[in-house]
């Protein structure tokens with residue numbers, strides 16, 4: 311190779327080296343790093359993927375605060391079957407029936423037997439007058455229908471049902487006229503189970519798909535309003551209440567007004583039952599009723615009576631029936647009384663039908679009263 315050829319070769323290699331070196335240097339300059347035109351396939355999905363925290367994805371537009379649990383409302387039992395379910399709760403049920411049947415089935419219905427029958431009836435709190443009437447009817451029928459045909463059980467059943475009076479209107483008047491709410495005014499001596507009964511009535515109405523509002527017009531006892539609040543909460547029923555010691559009539563008025571404005575089906579008003587004097591009670595209950603009726607008529611005045619208080623309870627109940635026009639009786643704690651005859655006595659003395667019976671402390675242990683089902687429970 312000639313000298314000139316060697317020279318060209320060296321120059322060529324030098325130029326090539328310079329080009330390569332220049333390219334490398336340009337590539338290393340800051341701010342000029344090449345951005346790929348196609349982003350890595352995973353990059354966008356990394357941004358949208360839910361964080362791996364185990365939190366459930368929220369629905370768009372729906373806020374779910376952490377730890378929130380939707381309140382579950384209870385579905386109360388429908389009232390139709392309650393008396394049958396509760397029949398074994400009638401304290402001493404069967405004892406009276408078995409005792410009477412045993413005596414009536416004797417071969418000889420002598421005077422001693424009739425006296426024993428009378429004693430049994432009186433002991434069950436049926437009352438003197440109804441006992442005499444019943445014994446008279448039984449005597450006649452057993453004599454006329456004779457030994458051969460008389461079935462002591464069916465005779466006794468029929469006569470007891472007659473005594474309880476199946477013809478009485480026992481429907482609870484819960485519906486108002488002209489689109490107004492029905493208004494149930496609940497009265498009675500404190501401690502008879504009045505507030506509890508108001509709560510149980512609310513459940514009966516809810517079970518029948520009616521809208522309900524409760525009025526805590528027993529402003530005398532603050533706990534009564536709280537108690538009602540708890541009953542209401544369980545079935546989604548609101549309670550209108552006022553300040554402790556406030557005017558009961560004003561609470562009742564507000565509740566019924568709200569009932570009218572909101573198109574509520576039934577407003578149930580709980581009242582205080584202090585019995586310090588008849589005039590005071592008359593003034594208070596009279597005012598409550600008058601004030602309610604500026605909004606809408608009272609459709610039912612329900613007197614709550616404790617079955618375990620016997621004659622004493624009846625005397626107290628009578629005071630209420632003189633003060634306010636009672637249209638029905640709720641007889642509570644019949645499960646704690648062996649004297650089912652009180653049903654007859656109370657109807658006779660007050661002249662109004664027993665419409666509901668309390669047969670326990672459970673929330674659905676209040677049943678519509680039915681004469682035949684009651685007598686069947688008594689007969690066991």
Ligand SMILES: Nc1nc2c(ncn2[C@@H]2O[C@H](COP(=O)(O)OP(=O)(O)OP(=O)(O)O)[C@@H](O)[C@H]2O)c(=O)[nH]1
Pocket residue numbers: 499500501502503504505506507528531534582583642643644645646667668669670671675
């Ligand atoms: N065993 C039984 N207990 C009942 C019945 N009805 C109510 N009670 C109980 O009687 C107690 C008194 O009931 P309350 O409703 O607080 O009495 P109240 O008459 O409202 O008293 P005030 O609110 O002061 O008027 C409570 O322990 C009730 O659970 C029932 O039918 N059977």
